[in-house]
Amino acid sequence: MKIVADENMPYVDALFGDLGEIIRVDGRSLQAQQLSDIDVLLVRSVTKVNAGLLASCKNLQFVGTATIGMDHIDTQYLDSREIGYANAPGCNATAVGEYAFIAMLELARRFSEPLKDKVVGIVGAGNTGSAVQKCLEAYGVKTLLHDPFVAQSADPRAFVSLDRLVELCDVISLHVPLTKTGRHPTWYLFDEKRLASLKPGTWLLNCCRGEVIDNRALIALKRQREDIKLVLDVWEGEPHPMPELVPLTEIATPHIAGYSLEGKARGTFMLYQALMARLDKSGDKSMDSLLPALWSHAVTLNEQPEEKGLLTLSRLVYDLRDDDELFRQRFLNNNGFDLMRKNHKHRREFSALTLANNACSDVDWLSNIGFSGVGL
Template identity: 25%
Template structure:
């Protein structure tokens, strides 16, 4: 009996045809996903589920789907899929991370033009018979400076088009290297300089804890008077209340938004302002883009269900079923080592070297490397996964080096990540013991033995008497419980490191207190 697929959203009918041509049974029910009860009632009969954004694939849906093997999202965002629940039940979640890039970039440029020439307001006025020619005095795009916040795939496409319009393009992206910036023809600068120089600002970054309200009231105040702001990326990147105030005061000349903090956006602080242009999340809404992502997800799902091939999975690297048991613990290790580096680095990484020693060097290292890159990028690119990570790294000019060699130390297998940043080198080593648990066994030249924990503190300090007592005192004062405490030093009285697993979160004031302790060089909270 062939695998059975349900299409529960309004994908192109061509997707259903691909499934049939590949030998699968398919049911095309483009409105079913809007009714969660009806979906829950039938999902148990299917091996695959193809969706867009209307279908919400919750933990309850997964619990009712014993046959389900794969969920395919035609598009990049998987916010409507409980990926953790899918992973727990062994369901692959696939997306099409780059199918909408051109369409979204074009929409950003279109909104910039509409904003510069007040096209929506002028259209409404003219069609009302007013002929207010002198009222709508626009500005030229040519010669203006465009500030691009986030210069990944979409941001790079916007930059390319803006340069064709004879704009000057400046970009802020911690993972954009100077070499990649030069290749794109943009000037890489820090955020404060971008805010001060840009005539137009366009956002193209995912919504993460680091990027939420990246255009806060404080940062909006740093922009030059008369700036125009475009957001086709994610709602929540801009403080909408603060932006409305800046618009009312005349500091910001205009804004064009396709995405909002709350969607569907039936009410919003920006609505009704004469210098605001709004569209209902249309960035990916072109017939070409929708056709492209529908065909792509159908091909990916068919390949997996018929041949076991995995492509663009957000919760599993692209490896075969035979390789998975051997590689899985090292994939987990590499991802956590990368996540360590990504959280510890105070400057963007431009080169990442990964050294495989011993038995692990004889395995297929590509998915392990992909997992390491994914972990490295995750603190700033929350949606990154082991499949998309190498592409995202390449777009940002991040150089990746792999080295394999025979075991040279005490471990049967050893994985070492060395990251070069503007602030220096970060080096961390790890292994997998026979219990299958990954752990850190070295930071720089300092030996340390620490298991990963959900919440940790990383410290570098001078090796001085009394430090541990002062450290523990800060945590005790904050009522934070220590679960495990791993220490290492290069020599007596020299440099020392500590990896401390704690229960729960470390309050911000406690972190500030740790940083102020005598001898502390760096104090960072880590999440794994």
């Protein structure tokens, strides 16, 4: 079996090595002639998988994308050729949720505006949006949700209209797929008009797809309204963000909100499971075996952490300021955006840090946020 995999997808050798030959490729520049005799293709969101790419693939059995979204995959074409495919829904939801939560804590600290005093609107209540809500509610922050699709399901949570959310919320965090058609398209969901309606002092975070916000309209808005605070992990025109937008943000990163070691391992492992099912084989690998040993012994809590202490604990796991600083230095370099993504291998999730409770009362909320070991 011949397997072609994106060079930035981790743990491929450990999981798929027993199945055949593995060839690593640059997913963004992948060409059809590289795939003529392959059996399995493993990609990320930077690869557009369509008829043009796969026309000469006579033996292709399976396409896997280690992403939540499928907008880069022509599933109708794959169905027409009876090629199996799978994505990895929820693989990086925890990482994205924690990224957004940490970013809010950083803004709260920077501008001396406690997060607990804010109302946070979450646009998109799927896996990643729900992960953000989980952190916020565990910490005691009020949230409002908007998701016209989930609202029509059996989900018991309350939902509001997008206009109502924008009207009421101090913080807005975006977690929707990118769609141009259908009843509720998300392309330029936050266009010039909607951006202009943001209440004074709004914090706007985008951790889904760059084109959910009209970036040129965002530049114009930010130049007129310094009160709006921006956290952008995704950009219109990736991997080439509009250079004039980056200095207008409070936190800027190269589409790495979901790039925890746990999230990466989970995504590749889900594709391994899907391929083994497609081959009607039982897999003998486990995800836990992929992750390195935890870097820290338990941190002992001697008192209930306030917001500053919570941010300190979060920085022990992932200091978002490092990625922000590096992005500003390198995003204009040749292939700077993609190289930062490729080399981003240091981040862990809250669960990597064990907290020991030294007789502190009521610390179960830290477990609910995601830290390990508390409440003992």
